[in-house]
Structure formats: structure tokens, C-alpha cells
Amino acid sequence: MTFSAAALSTDRATRRRLPLVPAQRGMLQGHLTDPASPAWGVALLTELVGQVDDAVLAECLRRVSLEMPSLRLRFDVSTEPATxxxxxxxxxxxxxxPLGAADDEAAAARHLAARLAAEPWDVPGGGPLARHTLLVGRTGVWWVQxxxxxxxxGYGAWLVRNRVVEHYNHLVSGTELPDRAYPSVEELVAQPRRSEDDQRDFWREYLQGAPERVSPADRAHHVVARPHRHDVVLPSSVRVGLGATLGNRVWTYPLIAAGAAYVARVSEEDSAVVGVPVLGRDTAIDRATTVNMMHVLPLRVPVEPDDDLASLTRRVVDSARSTRPHQQTPTETIFEAVPSAWRAGRLHGPTINVMPYDDDPVIPGVTVTTQALQRGPVYDLLLTIHPLADGSLAVECEAHREIYTLAQTRWHAERFATFVTRLAGATAPLAEVDHRLLQEIEAADELARPRTARVPDDAAPGATWGDVVSAEQLTVPGLDASVPRGYEIRDALGRTTGFTQVGELVAHTASGTVATGQLAALLPDGRVVAHGPVEGRRQVYGRHVEADGVAHDVALLDGVESCTxxxxxxxxxxxxxxxxxxSxxxxxxxxxxTAPSGTRPVVHLSALV
Structure with a gap:
């Protein structure tokens, strides 16, 4: 692999103004929209425990910054487009x-690293846009990249980390430094790309007929910093079981298939459109650069009733292969091709980020561990899965804090891990594998236990939107209070719901199932939250909108006495x-x-009498 002489002249700056590649444009625009937010940055913390020469490590960082011209990029945003x-x-x-006299150096380093990761970037100021901080302690060095x-x-950060370790081992241990060349930015941007018309046509056909509802979330919100996070570890046996799915020891595609099945189920659809980060690196030049080439592309995965994990994995492989020639399509081009996605404000639901290349490098006599502090913007749910040294799989679940609560983040992380664990190595149809947590199953079983109502059904109106009631306080129109009944909350697919998921409340009696006509959600303590009548919920731009819920929010506005x-x-x-x-x-x-987008609200006002 060879690049031009210009690529090897890394000691000289290139003053020529160059265009951005498509993936760069989107990330830069996101940052310029909210410059103070750390969501548009990448940050890794590499912990090096043992005898580490911090001066040599610093020299290695400088050498790599010279080797890789892309690490010294600056943006001129005074022009349109930016260069x-x-x-x-x-x-x-x-x-x-220096870390100083901290009792717990690792904790002190992580605290400082988190603060550094949250520092804003001054793009117009022209300063460095890639920085390294070495936190030096008695027991090791913590490198904040x-x-x-x-x-x-993410791929670029991995490229930098591994190259720095190669230099360090060369200088400290005398190991041979691999001969690598890194392209100039001129070479990167000069490469031919597919025409946007061809890309637009592909995505229009690929997403034709895909469901509008692609996420369990019924809200949309612009990107904010500091998402909720909950981590889970899948044992090595799960990784082995996933690798046995197609008999080729490849665990990545079965994991994506399991994730797609999970997303389809919690979105109450028979098809998933998940986000899948792709390297977007088609050429040797692309693969040797750090700049953002990655895209999160929609991956459409129909889930058939008789699918097992193997058949769904094959469908995922075929679907992913069909998108491969179009990995560098700008996001805005896909939005132009799919008007329904533009109306919904999203191309896909939760993102499944499988990182099989995330193994830690080796320095003799030093324990090296890397963790991500900031992977980039989180639009919905982000499930990042990467291997650990013992063969297990780390699952990092990040969730948009304005869309999901911390508890919901934890439930999604643990549900996903539970579902994958039950699927790994199994041959049963997916429809027979429950995705719910054990505590959700137990709470649903308790709700289904027959009991009588506390009050006559005609004594008072049913619960209003947002009311929290016990199972004994639930009423069923037309059903005598003395008749024992258990309850179940069903989603649009007819499956029993998990915690806080809204579905239709039905009653089970000795003589059969009785519809209540009401929506409800189950809480972990066994109580139920009322969500209004079934006919009050509509799907609008892929989100469930409850009329009574909107009325509740409007009633909280200044100047409003009540709202229906x-x-x-x-x-x-x-x-x-x-x-x-x-007024x-x-x-x-x-x-x-206040009314969600697409509801086309009509407001009728009246004065309080």
C-alpha cells in the first residue's frame, strides 16, 4: 500500500482549503448547532497500569500526530460550505x-477524564481539534484521547490508539515499528464517489414499505449531552452460542439480528429499521484516515413469524450486503429519498453498534484497558457491543435522557441482554422466546391473578389519564364487581407488555376474555398507570399519540384551567x-x-364561567 509523497510530508502544514467528506459535514453541522455540547465529540480513556514512561508516551503521541495529517485538521466555518x-x-x-496525592488514582483519573471529555471545542478559534492528556499517577498513566x-x-480513535502503542513498544522495548503510511487529506477528498442520484434511488427502493414506527419511544428530541447509560456483560458462552448460529463462529451478524428482533418487538412491529454504524471506508485511503467516515445507516430487517435466529441472521446479512455500495450516502440524501422518514424526523430506530475491532493492544508488563467516555451523538437508544479479553461481550446501553428515563434505560439494556442470552445457541422460533425480564414476567403473572373489584363498576367513572391504581381498583364496564378477574396488558402484536409499555388492558374471567377499552401500563410495584381509551390513541409519524395525554400536557400550561x-x-x-x-x-x-408534530391540532377556546 503506497500513498503519494505529499502524504508522507507530515511535518509541513497543508494550507490549501479542501471540501469535507459527506460524513464530516453532518457531524460538523451538528456541532455548530450546539457548540457547547460534548455530544459531537469522541473521547476515550486508556488506562495503562504498570511501569509506564509518560515522557516517551507523550513523544509517541506527537509522532503519531505528525504521521497522521488528519489529526491536525482545522475547519474554516466562515465560508459556505465549510472547508x-x-x-x-x-x-x-x-x-x-500529575494526578497528585489521590487515594484512589483510578477514580480520580476517571473523574478528571469525564471533565475533559465535556470541554467544548472552539472551531472558529482555529485551535487543535484532537487533543491528548496524560494523567500521571504512582501506579500508572491514564491517557485521555x-x-x-x-x-x-470511533474507528479513527482505535487507529490512533494502536499506532501510539506501536511507537511506544518500539521506543521502549525495541520492537520493530510496522511500516505504515497515512494519506493526505487531499487524497482523501479527491477520491471519486457515487453520484447522489444513484444513492437516492437505492434508498428510496430499499426503504419502500418500511414501517414508520421504528422505535419504542413516542417522543423525538434534538441531541443533548450526557445520555443515560447502563452496562451489561454477556458471558463468553453467549458469544460462543451466537458464533454457532451459522456454524462459522461469527457472532456479529447474529447479534445484530437479535437486536433487530428486539427492536421490532418493543416497537410493536413485524419489521425493524435499526441504525447500524458502518465504517464507510471503501478504499485503502479511507481505511488509513481518522476523519469521520462512519455513517449510521438504516438496516431494514423483516421478522417472519416462523423465523429462528439463523434464518433472521441470513436475512440481516443479505440486507447489509445490499447497502454496502451505498455506505457513504449523506444522511440528508436519504431523507430526501424517503419523505416519511423526513416527516418522522428519523431514518431508523435504536442503533446497534457492534465493535469487533475493540480489543485492547498489548504493552509488555503493562495492563492496557480502554473505555469510551463519549462515542458521539445519541438520538434514541444506542447499544454498543464489544468483546472483552476473557471472551465475554460488553453491552453499553446509552439512551437519550429527554426520551427515556434512567430506569427505562436499565430495562432496555437488561431486556436486550436477556433476549440475546435466551437466543444464543437456541433453535426455537423467535416468537417462542420471551424478551421480558424475570421481574416483568412475575409482575404480569401477579396482575393476571384472579381477584374481585373493590368497588361496584357503576359507582364511579374509571381512572383518568395518568392515574396510578392497584389491580383491585380497576373496573370493567359491564362486568359485575363480584366476578373474579385477572388482567393483562397487550401490545399491538398481542404480546404481554413490559414495565411502562402502554398497551390495551384486557380482563380474564372464568368465562373468557373481556375487553376494557382502556390503555394502561404496568409499573414495577404491580400498580397500573391509566392511559385513556383505546380509541384515543393514534399512530402519527411513527409515534403513538394519546389524545388524553396531550390534553393533560396542555392543561399544565399557563392560562389553562382545563383541556379535553x-x-x-x-x-x-x-x-x-x-x-x-x-391571553x-x-x-x-x-x-x-404542545401537540406532537403531525397531529394537525385545532384549538377551541372558552372562558371559565
């Missing part, structure tokens, strides 16, 4: 900081009673803004 160029290496790219995502993606909501065709009709002195224009505007 990039390579700058000289500056002294502040590598900083060494961070960069703007447009300059370094009903569907009139495809429009959501809001009847709002104002408090004395409230009709302000309340009407706020009510329309």
Missing part, C-alpha cells in the same frame, strides 16, 4: 498532568378552558406547540 485544512503541530496537542467527531470517529382532546379524522381537536385574564392568542399558540 478544512491541515495545520502545524502545536505544543498544546499533548498535555501531561478526545477529538471533535468530524476529525476522529378528541380525534376528528386526522386532526386532534383541543377544547381549552381559559383562566380569567389569560387567547398566547394559549392557542402554546397549545398547538
Amino acid at each position: 478544512q485544512h491541515v495545520a502545524d503541530l502545536t505544543d498544546d496537542v499533548v498535555v501531561t498532568t 478526545r477529538a471533535l467527531h468530524a476529525v476522529v470517529d 382532546a378528541t380525534w376528528e379524522g386526522r386532526r386532534l381537536s383541543l377544547t381549552v378552558t381559559l383562566t380569567p385574564g389569560a 387567547e392568542a398566547d394559549v392557542a399558540r402554546a397549545a398547538k406547540q
Whole structure:
């Protein structure tokens, strides 16, 4: 593999202004929209425990920063479109900081690393956009590697880390330094790419007929920093079982298939459209650069009723192969090709990020462990899976904090791990494998236990939206309170729901099943949250919208005494009673803004009498 002489002249800056590759444009634009947010950066913490020469390590970082021109990129955002160029290496790219007299050096280092990862990037200021901090302690060194995502993606960070270790082993132990060459940015951007028209046509056909509902979340929100996170470890036996799915020891595709099946199930669909990060590196030049080439592309995976993990894995492989020639399609191009995705504001649901290349490098006499502090923006759920040294698989579940609660993040992480564990090595149809947690199954069984109602069914109206009641307080129209009944909450696929998942409440009696006409969700303590009548829920742009839920939110606005909501065709009709002195224009505007996108709200105002 050879690159031009310009690529090897890494001691000179390249002042020529160059265009950005498509994946860079999206990440840079995201950062410019919210410059203070660390969500648009990448940060790794590599812990090196043992006898580490921090001065040599710092020298290695400088050498690699010279070797890889892309690590010295700067962006000029004063022009439209933005451009990039390579700058000289500056002294502040590598900083060494003593940890001091910390009792727990590892904890102190992680705390400082988290603070560094949250520092904003000053793109217009022209400073370095890839930095390294060495936190030096008595027992080792903690290396904080961070960069703007447009300059370094996850693969690029791995490339840098491993090259630094190669240099360190060469200088300290005398091992041979592998001969590697890294391309110039000119060579990177000069490569021919597929036409956007061809890409647009492919994605329009590929996503034709895909479900609009691609996520269990019924809200959308712009990217924010510091997502919720819950980690789980899958034992090595699960990795072995996944590798046995197709008899080839490959565990990655079966894991993606299991993730797609999980997403389809919790989204209440018979097909999944998951996000799958792809390297986007088609050429040798691409594979030798750190800049963000990665895309999160939609992967469409139909789930058939008689599928087992093997058949679904084959479908995943075929689907992924069909997208491979189109991995560098700009996100905006796909949105243009799929109007329904544009209306919904998302191309896919949760992202399944499988990182089989994430093994830690080796330094003789030193324990090397790397963890991600910041992988980039989280739009929904992000499930990152990578192997550990003992053969197990680490699952990092990150969730958008404005869409999911911390408890829901934990449940999704543990449900996914439970589902994968039950599937690994099994030959049973997917439909027969329960994805719910043991405590969810036990809580559902308790809800289904026959009991009588505490009050006569005609004594009072049923629970209103948001009310939390016990099973004994539930009522069923037309069913005598003395008749023993158990309850079940079913999703749109007819499966029993997990915690906080909204579904239709049905009653089971000795004579059969009775529909209640109500929506509800089960809580971990066995109580039930009311979500209004079944006919009050509609799917709008892939999200479930409950009329009573919107009315509840509008009723909390300033100037609103009360609110009711009903569907009139495809429009959501809001009847709002104002408090004395409230501005009709302000309340009407706020009510329309509160209603979810696509509900086409109509607001009727009346004064409090």
C-alpha cells in the first residue's frame, strides 16, 4: 500500500482549503448547532497500569500526530460550505498532568477524564481539534484521547490508539515499528464517489414499505449531552452460542439480528429499521484516515413469524450486503429519498453498534484497558457491543435522557441482554422466546391473578389519564364487581407488555376474555398507570399519540384551567378552558406547540364561567 509523497510530508502544514467528506459535514453541522455540547465529540480513556514512561508516551503521541495529517485538521466555518485544512503541530496537542496525592488514582483519573471529555471545542478559534492528556499517577498513566467527531470517529480513535502503542513498544522495548503510511487529506477528498442520484434511488427502493414506527419511544428530541447509560456483560458462552448460529463462529451478524428482533418487538412491529454504524471506508485511503467516515445507516430487517435466529441472521446479512455500495450516502440524501422518514424526523430506530475491532493492544508488563467516555451523538437508544479479553461481550446501553428515563434505560439494556442470552445457541422460533425480564414476567403473572373489584363498576367513572391504581381498583364496564378477574396488558402484536409499555388492558374471567377499552401500563410495584381509551390513541409519524395525554400536557400550561382532546379524522381537536385574564392568542399558540408534530391540532377556546 503506497500513498503519494505529499502524504508522507507530515511535518509541513497543508494550507490549501479542501471540501469535507459527506460524513464530516453532518457531524460538523451538528456541532455548530450546539457548540457547547460534548455530544459531537469522541473521547476515550486508556488506562495503562504498570511501569509506564509518560515522557516517551507523550513523544509517541506527537509522532503519531505528525504521521497522521488528519489529526491536525482545522475547519474554516466562515465560508459556505465549510472547508478544512491541515495545520502545524502545536505544543498544546499533548498535555501531561500529575494526578497528585489521590487515594484512589483510578477514580480520580476517571473523574478528571469525564471533565475533559465535556470541554467544548472552539472551531472558529482555529485551535487543535484532537487533543491528548496524560494523567500521571504512582501506579500508572491514564491517557485521555478526545477529538471533535468530524476529525476522529470511533474507528479513527482505535487507529490512533494502536499506532501510539506501536511507537511506544518500539521506543521502549525495541520492537520493530510496522511500516505504515497515512494519506493526505487531499487524497482523501479527491477520491471519486457515487453520484447522489444513484444513492437516492437505492434508498428510496430499499426503504419502500418500511414501517414508520421504528422505535419504542413516542417522543423525538434534538441531541443533548450526557445520555443515560447502563452496562451489561454477556458471558463468553453467549458469544460462543451466537458464533454457532451459522456454524462459522461469527457472532456479529447474529447479534445484530437479535437486536433487530428486539427492536421490532418493543416497537410493536413485524419489521425493524435499526441504525447500524458502518465504517464507510471503501478504499485503502479511507481505511488509513481518522476523519469521520462512519455513517449510521438504516438496516431494514423483516421478522417472519416462523423465523429462528439463523434464518433472521441470513436475512440481516443479505440486507447489509445490499447497502454496502451505498455506505457513504449523506444522511440528508436519504431523507430526501424517503419523505416519511423526513416527516418522522428519523431514518431508523435504536442503533446497534457492534465493535469487533475493540480489543485492547498489548504493552509488555503493562495492563492496557480502554473505555469510551463519549462515542458521539445519541438520538434514541444506542447499544454498543464489544468483546472483552476473557471472551465475554460488553453491552453499553446509552439512551437519550429527554426520551427515556434512567430506569427505562436499565430495562432496555437488561431486556436486550436477556433476549440475546435466551437466543444464543437456541433453535426455537423467535416468537417462542420471551424478551421480558424475570421481574416483568412475575409482575404480569401477579396482575393476571384472579381477584374481585373493590368497588361496584357503576359507582364511579374509571381512572383518568395518568392515574396510578392497584389491580383491585380497576373496573370493567359491564362486568359485575363480584366476578373474579385477572388482567393483562397487550401490545399491538398481542404480546404481554413490559414495565411502562402502554398497551390495551384486557380482563380474564372464568368465562373468557373481556375487553376494557382502556390503555394502561404496568409499573414495577404491580400498580397500573391509566392511559385513556383505546380509541384515543393514534399512530402519527411513527409515534403513538394519546389524545388524553396531550390534553393533560396542555392543561399544565399557563392560562389553562382545563383541556379535553378528541380525534376528528386526522386532526386532534383541543377544547381549552381559559383562566380569567389569560391571553387567547398566547394559549392557542402554546397549545398547538404542545401537540406532537403531525397531529394537525385545532384549538377551541372558552372562558371559565
